[in-house]
Each structure stands twice: as C-alpha cells, then as structure tokens.
Amino acid sequence: MENTLTVAELKRRGAAAIEDGLEHGPIHILKRNKTAAVVLSESDYLRLIGARGGKTPGLTAMQWLLAHPRSGRPGKRDIDRGLRKDRDW
Template sequence: MNNVLTVAEIKRRGMAAIEDALRHGPVHIVKRNKPAAVVLSEAEYQRITACQPPIQPGMSALQWLLAQPATGMRDKADIDAALAEERAW
C-alpha cells in the first residue's frame, strides 16, 4: 500500500486530497489505522468492470458463476488427467 490517505486527511482537504493521490494510482483509505476502502479513477473502474457481465437483481450465486466468461484454455480431458495424477501420489 504505497498510495495511502487517512480519513482525517480527506476531512481536512476534501476531494482535492483524493484527486492528488489518484494521479499515482488507486488510493487506499485508512480509518483508525485499518484499511477501510480503495478509491479508483473512473477509467480504472471501467477497465476492471468492462469484461464482467452485469449483475441482475435476484441473480443467484450459481447464475452469476455461470454468466462469467471462460478464462481457462484446458479442456475437460486435461483437467481430469491432472486430477488423476494428483490423486495417484
């Protein structure tokens, strides 16, 4: 955590403190010497959330998992072979 602001600093300087800190990347907010939040620039937030499907009200955890894009390159046979090898020790 290199880019840190305390709640006291935010109260004192307001949005200017956050804007100054955002020039150096995500801002970690500390409250009572404990991490409380992370502030991202709008561009960084959009980059992170761009490839995720939207969460719909009433969506179950299973529905959310199934809606996630596939990231792996292994097929079922590769996974089964790796699991069999791990279990054979």
Template structure:
C-alpha cells in the same frame, strides 16, 4: 507501500486529497489504522468491470462556452425565462 490517505486528511483537505492521490493510482483510505476503502479512477473502474469507456471528449468549461451559439437576448426575455424556471 500503497497510495494511502487517512480519513483525517480527507476531512482536513477534502476531495483534493483523493484527486491528487489518483494521479499515482488507486487510493487506499485508512480509518483508525485499518484499510477502509479503495478509490479508483473512472477509467480503471470501467476497465475492471468490463464496461466501455465513454467516447465523450472531455472539454474545459472555456471550450464548452466557446462552442455555444452566440445569441443576443433582451433583459426582459432573460427575466421571463428565469421566472418560468423558478415558477415550478
């Protein structure tokens, strides 16, 4: 049988339902006892369309934070920067 989830399950559990299902391959979504859609991983979609898989290395948020330059800014500088961003 296919890797299936129902619309009701997606409504109840959200995106986690699809993410869990993608571990086992494409996820078939069932609505009113009929197949409504199939969700593929990004890699599988790119393979099927013949597009190149991006060579971007995936990093965790912690890894990204640790690669950022360490700088010390004064509170006034941060406040000014935020005020400029909000003032659009």
C-alpha cells in the same frame, strides 16, 4: 500499500486529496490504521467492471463516508435522543 489517505486527511482536504492521490494510482483510505476503502479512477473502475461483463451498482466515496458513523463526540441527534430518554422516566 504506497498510496494511502487517512480519513482525517480526507475530511481536511476533501476532493483535492483524492485528486492528488489518484495521480499515483488507486488510493487506500485508512480508518484507524486499517484499510477501509479503495478509491479508483474512473478509467480503472470502468476497466474493472468491464472485466465482469456489466455495470455493478456500488457506493460512491461520498456515500460510503456518509454511511459510516463518525467516531468521537456525539452529534446533535444523539444528544437530543439522550435528553429525551432522560426526561421520559
């Protein structure tokens, strides 16, 4: 796996990191040192789904990132939920 990008780098650099990485082929997105996703160029993706004979719906990179919860500090929603739970005793 030569062409890798960490989630931290993706968050820091955004789409520029993907654009730079795609110049060298598919990008393996690493989360906690494990491959979590692979980003393909549009031409590679079309070639892949063309081999299956049709378009297969899937997630965009942004949809995938938003579907995975952040690790680390709790968000506002989590904090508010915990406070409500503490108050409802």
